[in-house]
Amino acid sequence: MRSPAEGPGCAPSGVLHAGAPLADLRRSFVPLWLFHRYAVAAIGKTLGGVHYSYATAGDSAPPPTRATAAEQGEALDALMATLSPAALTVPPALALTLSSGVNGSADPQYDSEVFDTAGGAVFDPLVATDVAAQVTLETLLAPSRLTRLHLQHAADPALPGVETLLDRHDRDVVARHDDAVAQRIALRLDTALVATRGRLARDKRDAWAQGVARLLGDKDALDRAPAPASRPAPAIPPGMPIG
Known part of the structure; x- marks a missing residue:
């Protein structure tokens, strides 16, 4: 709720100190928008994960x-929820509030801690969508994680494998092109799949990596994917410390 002193284009009370540039809202927005980044990294470890202790010989550990199929399924559900358009849409009114000019000359530290704009002071909500999608995709499509999924499914078909992950991507992301946000998420997913496949395929010494690369190459989504350079991914601002 706005205070009486607040009007259109003003920051809500308590967000900025009196007299602070409104452009600093963009700096405050980043850690809030990416607040889930550490939870994503933690939950992602359940996929292809193993429960273990730091045991020693002769102890009773x-x-x-x-991780059970149920545990991994819950983790995948939680991660896919972070790629939904509902989760990655910046409210239009907030996007306008975040469009304020920066006083003075360029500051490299400031620039590294905010999202790229659409040009000048205009905030680009799709960049925020893109960056948040990258946070999840970097966890889901980490080559080591895909290899662990491949290994566990080969050992126990009841556990999810790489195809389980790709099927969810197809169903929950690629098949949705309802609006610009859904399209940007799908674009970033397709581009990430192409890049991940390339990294795995280049590892000629690892037969498992080669197998995962072939699985990625079998998906119809990759045939429709744009070249990775067609829209360079915006940089993810640093996590800790910020400020």
């Missing part, structure tokens, strides 16, 4: 066990 239980042996390592794989």
